[in-house]
Amino acid sequence: xxxxxxxxxxxxxxxxxxxxxxxxxxxxxxxxxxxxxxxxxxxxxxxxxxxxxxxxxxxxxxxxxxxxxxxxxxxxxxxxxxxxxxxxxxxxxxxxxxxxxxxxxxxxxxxxxxxxxxxxxxxxxxxxxxxxxxxxxxxxxxxxxxxxxxxxxxxxxxxxxxxxxxxxxxxxxxxxxxxxxxxxxxxxxxxxxxxxxxxxxxxxxxxxxxxxxxxxxxxxxxxxxxxxxxxxxxxxxxxxxxxxxxxxxxxxxxxxxxxxxxxxxxxxxxxxxxxx
Numbered sequence: 001x002x003x004x005x006x007x008x009x010x011x012x013x014x015x016x017x018x019x020x021x022x023x024x025x026x027x028x029x030x031x032x033x034x035x036x037x038x039x040x041x042x043x044x045x046x047x048x049x050x051x052x053x054x055x056x057x058x059x060x061x062x063x064x065x066x067x068x069x070x071x072x073x074x075x076x077x078x079x080x081x082x083x084x085x086x087x088x089x090x091x092x093x094x095x096x097x098x099x100x101x102x103x104x105x106x107x108x109x110x111x112x113x114x115x116x117x118x119x120x121x122x123x124x125x126x127x128x129x130x131x132x133x134x135x136x137x138x139x140x141x142x143x144x145x146x147x148x149x150x151x152x153x154x155x156x157x158x159x160x161x162x163x164x165x166x167x168x169x170x171x172x173x174x175x176x177x178x179x180x181x182x183x184x185x186x187x188x189x190x191x192x193x194x195x196x197x198x199x200x201x202x203x204x205x206x207x208x209x210x211x212x213x214x215x216x217x218x219x220x221x222x223x224x225x226x227x228x229x230x231x232x233x234x235x236x237x238x239x240x241x242x243x244x245x246x247x248x249x250x251x252x253x254x255x256x257x258x259x260x261x262x263x264x265x266x267x268x269x270x271x272x273x274x275x276x
Contacts, residue, residue: 007033008031008032008033008053008054008124009032009033009034009035009050009051009052009053009054010027010032010033010034010035010052010053010054010055010056010120011035011036011037011043011046011047011050011052011054011055011056012024012034012035012036012037012056012057013036013037013038013039013040013042013043013055013056013057013058013061013066013069014036014038014057014058014061014085015038015039015058015061015062016058017038019058019085019109020036020038023036023056024036026113026116026117027117027120030117032120035050035052039061039062039063039064040057040061040063040064040065040066040068040069040072041063041064043055043057043069043073044069044072044073044076047073047076047077047080052077052080053080053081053124053127053128054080054081054082054083054120054123054124054127055070055073055080055081055082055083056083056085056120057069057070057082057083057084057085058084058085058086059084059085059086059087060086060087066084066085066086067084070082070084070102070103071102074102078102079127079130079131079134080127081104081123081124081126081127082102082103082104083103083104083105083106083107083119083120083123084103084105084106084107085107085108085109085111086106086107086108086109087108087109087110104123104126105119105123107119176199179197179199179200180199180200180201182199182201183201184201184268184269184270185199185201185202185203185204185205185206185268185269185270186198186199186201186202186266186267186268186269187199187202187217187266187267188256188264188265188266188267189217189229189264189265189266189267190263190264191233191263191264192216193216193217193218193226193229194214194215194216195212195213195214195215195216195217196213196264197213197266198212198213201269202269205244205245205247205249205269205271206220206222206244206245206269207245208220217229217267222242222244224240224242224251225251225267228240228251228253228267229253229265231253232253232254232255232265233255233265236254236255237252237253237254237255238252238253239251239252239253241272244269247271247272248271248272249269249270249271249272250269250270250272251267251268251269251270252267252268252270253265253266253267253268254266254267254268
């Protein structure tokens with residue numbers, strides 16, 4: 001059992017029984033499970049049943065040589081690390097093994113036991129390293145997809161909010177246009193007396209500035225408004241006559257229905273006659 005908690009299985013493939021026995025003896029003291037096969041086809045069969053991290057194959061075997069066998073292993077189990085043993089180490093066979101079988105190492109026979117042990121140990125580390133890298137890559141790809149979906153969702157939400165804001169702005173402009181078309185001055189206030197709405201006629205009659213929104217009615221210079229505000233919030237409706245800029249006007253205050261979710265009052269200023 002590896003320190004990672006996983007059983008290490010090594011498949012040794014050679015048509016010579018003495019080579020397979022020598023490999024089993026070599027790793028007798030190692031914490032490996034050694035599987036053997038006497039041909040490439042038998043090796044394929046073993047790999048179809050067992051999870052193997054490393055394959056060590058002879059180069060020259062009947063029916064299916066080592067390169068053909070390892071090429072098939074690479075095709076079906078690409079994560080498995082592949083090592084070739086051969087007593088016929090010519091350059092052409094080495095190139096073929098590397099290109100076709102995607103081998104990790106090409107080791108000549110007879111091998112040096114210590115060197116082969118080190119090579120096998122490094123190959124196993126390579127297996128786990130590649131697997132970990134693949135897992136991290138897959139996790140990164142998954143997170144990138146999740147991030148992209150989140151980004152797309154946020155962009156869609158922002159687009160929907162922008163569209164909603166545009167609609168609301170259009171509605172507010174329409175409301176303001178309607179208010180400005182009314183031939184009476186109108187303002188809306190909250191309970192503190194802050195002005196939240198004002199139409200053109202109110203500004204025209206009172207002579208106030210365009211930036212009164214957000215200010216308090218106590219600052220408008222119309223003393224009756226402050227008293228009316230208190231009376232409206234007590235009784236719900238108040239009406240009186242007053243002179244504004246030398247014009248006799250009728251001022252009506254009405255409490256906003258609290259069931260609408262808004263708390264405040266509206267004041268309507270209607271000029272009654274010509275200038276005094």
